[in-house]
Amino acid sequence: MASKQPFTDSDTADEAVRATCDDASTCKRFATSKGYWTDLYVQYFVRQIGERKAPEINRGYYGRVRGMNLLIDAFLKKTQCDCQVVNLGAGLDTTFWRLKDENVMPKKFFEVDFPMIVARKIHHIKTKPPLSKPLIETHSTDSLRLDGHSLDSDRYCIIGADLRDLPALEEKLKKFQINPELPTLFLSECVLVYMTPEQSSKLVNWVADTFPAAMFINYEQVNMNDRFGQIMIENLLRRQCNLAGVDVCQSLDSQKERFLSAGWESVNALDMMTVYSVLPQEDVARIERLEFLDERELLQQLLQHYCICWAVKDKLSLGLSQIGF
Numbered sequence: 001m002a003s004k005q006p007f008t009d010s011d012t013a014d015e016a017v018r019a020t021c022d023d024a025s026t027c028k029r030f031a032t033s034k035g036y037w038t039d040l041y042v043q044y045f046v047r048q049i050g051e052r053k054a055p056e057i058n059r060g061y062y063g064r065v066r067g068m069n070l071l072i073d074a075f076l077k078k079t080q081c082d083c084q085v086v087n088l089g090a091g092l093d094t095t096f097w098r099l100k101d102e103n104v105m106p107k108k109f110f111e112v113d114f115p116m117i118v119a120r121k122i123h124h125i126k127t128k129p130p131l132s133k134p135l136i137e138t139h140s141t142d143s144l145r146l147d148g149h150s151l152d153s154d155r156y157c158i159i160g161a162d163l164r165d166l167p168a169l170e171e172k173l174k175k176f177q178i179n180p181e182l183p184t185l186f187l188s189e190c191v192l193v194y195m196t197p198e199q200s201s202k203l204v205n206w207v208a209d210t211f212p213a214a215m216f217i218n219y220e221q222v223n224m225n226d227r228f229g230q231i232m233i234e235n236l237l238r239r240q241c242n243l244a245g246v247d248v249c250q251s252l253d254s255q256k257e258r259f260l261s262a263g264w265e266s267v268n269a270l271d272m273m274t275v276y277s278v279l280p281q282e283d284v285a286r287i288e289r290l291e292f293l294d295e296r297e298l299l300q301q302l303l304q305h306y307c308i309c310w311a312v313k314d315k316l317s318l319g320l321s322q323i324g325f
């Protein structure tokens with residue numbers, strides 16, 4: 001009988017990174033329960049509303065989700081949905097279901113995460129008809145093709161893979177018929193920061209080299225050199241979660257540089273304080289009435305430590321006005 005592999009440090013480190021999937025989904029579940037935005041599907045992945053989150057955290061998630069959605073929607077509009085989307089480190093994200101409901105579907109929506117996370121997501125999808133039905137209802141010939149670590153249908157595919165292992169990732173995406181000739185949107189929301197700068201730069205280079213028409217939207221930490229950044233790093237380390245990519249999160253320039261040096265043509269980065277101030281202000285006023293915010297300064301600090309960076313290739317360039325910022 002094969003002997004069991006010993007438990008290694010990297011298993012522990014990866015386990016701590018995988019646990020961040022629940023941080024994101026429980027925060028999104030809580031904020032939607034308070035009415036910050038509507039997500040009809042997160043409840044099927046996270047049943048309990050869970051512990052109360054501070055208003056600044058909810059406002060931070062609001063800015064993150066609204067900002068990412070505006071960029072995703074601008075890409076879909078620009079390509080008239082003749083495109084595909086690849087969500088890297090998707091966790092329990094529900095964007096596919098939102099796009100389906102809004103009838104702005106790319107040709108195919110791919111998600112990638114560690115096999116253990118994917119297995120959990122597939123279990124939720126299999127056992128909850130509101131999640132599984134939208135996957136197959138459009139074509140009578142369509143069906144769900146499932147194994148433990150992948151699920152495939154005509155429009156939606158979820159793949160278990162390690163983003164640091166590019167040959168395996170490429171092979172799996174090919175197996176599920178990714179089409180490099182189609183305009184392709186890559187998303188990474190709080191994901192690259194868990195990889196070393198070398199690993200994330202290889203990933204960003206691979207996308208640039210493989211997909212002639214592409215856009216990459218990355219949301220993660222920025223301005224991490226100060227005391228606030230240090231506390232964030234220490235808090236995560238206490239949970240054995242290492243921000244291995246934090247060196248790229250020093251400034252908006254360092255965030256942009258990883259795309260520029262990989263040959264992306266046009267690169268923009270905004271900190272979340274700026275994004276928050278250019279979101280549709282009527283809706284911002286609405287959410288600011290939901291909960292009393294005691295410490296405006298804390299919200300500002302939080303928003304100054306996250307950013308959205310987007311890079312494009314081959315005339316997919318999107319100006320701020322086209323995005324709605």
Ligand SMILES: C[S@@+](CC[C@H](N)C(=O)[O-])C[C@H]1O[C@@H](n2cnc3c(N)ncnc32)[C@H](O)[C@@H]1O
Binds near residue numbers: 018019093
């Ligand atoms: C903070 S969570 C964010 C989840 C989702 N993007 C969201 O914003 O709701 C980070 C996700 O990235 C995944 N991840 C991190 N490193 C990864 C890697 N090397 N390969 C695959 N997935 C990875 C984790 O498992 C986790 O689900």
